[in-house]
Amino acid sequence: xxxxxxxxxxxxxxxxxxxxxxxxxxxxxxxxxxxxxxxxxxxxxxxxxxxxxxxxxxxxxxxxxxxxxxxxxxxxxxxxxxxxxxxxxxxxxxxxxxxxxxxxxxxxxxxxxxxxxxxxxxxxxxxxxxxxxxxxxxxxxxxxxxxxxxxxxxxxxxxxxxxxxxxxxxxxxxxxxxxxxxxxxxxxxxxxxxxxxxxxxxxxxxxxxxxxxxxxxxxxxxxxx
Numbered sequence: 001x002x003x004x005x006x007x008x009x010x011x012x013x014x015x016x017x018x019x020x021x022x023x024x025x026x027x028x029x030x031x032x033x034x035x036x037x038x039x040x041x042x043x044x045x046x047x048x049x050x051x052x053x054x055x056x057x058x059x060x061x062x063x064x065x066x067x068x069x070x071x072x073x074x075x076x077x078x079x080x081x082x083x084x085x086x087x088x089x090x091x092x093x094x095x096x097x098x099x100x101x102x103x104x105x106x107x108x109x110x111x112x113x114x115x116x117x118x119x120x121x122x123x124x125x126x127x128x129x130x131x132x133x134x135x136x137x138x139x140x141x142x143x144x145x146x147x148x149x150x151x152x153x154x155x156x157x158x159x160x161x162x163x164x165x166x167x168x169x170x171x172x173x174x175x176x177x178x179x180x181x182x183x184x185x186x187x188x189x190x191x192x193x194x195x196x197x198x199x200x201x202x203x204x205x206x207x208x209x210x211x212x213x214x215x216x217x218x219x220x221x222x223x224x225x
Contacts, residue, residue: 032069038050071127078110078111078114081096081106085110112131115134115135120140122150124151132161132163133147135164138164142167149163150163
C-alpha cells in the first residue's frame, strides 16, 4: 500500500515534531517497505508512473524519505562493517562482499563511522558533512566545533568541506617521517644547488623545498651537498 499523503507530510516536517530518533527511523523503514510492497521500489529503481496525481508536497516528502534513508544506510553499513571486523576478524571481509560495494567504498564508510561515534553524529547534518571532518588530522574537539558551526550557520556540505580543508591547511606537521621519496627529493635539491652554483650563486646557498598536501606542509632544507 502506498504511503498516504498525511504520512508523507509528517515525514517532510519531522524536524518540527517531538519524535524520537527510534520512531523516526521506524517510520522511514515502514514507508520504504510499503513502497516495495506497492511495487514502486525495486532493486533496479523507483517507479512513480502509478502515481500520476502525486502532489508536489508528496513528491518533496518522498525526496526527504529517500535522502534520509540514504544517510542512514551509509552510517548503518559503516557500523556493520566495524562491528564485523571487531567480532569476526577476516571473516567479516567475506561477508561484506554481499553489500555489492567496492572495497574502496566499504573502507570509506567504515572509516567515517569509526572516526565519528554514534553519539557524536548530528541528525540535522548529512553523512557528507561528517565525512568532511573525519580526517585523521582533525581532532575530536575540532570536529565537534565544526559540526556545531555547521548546524548553527546552516552550512551545506560544500561549505563544511571548505572549512575542514582550511583548518587542515593551518595544522602544523606532526613530525617529519622519512619516506621512500626522500631520495628523489634529495636529488632534486642537489641538482638545483649545482645549477645555481654554476650560475654564479654562492656555494653556501641554502635551498628549501616545500611539499604541500591537505593538512601537511613538509619543509626540506639543504645546504651545500
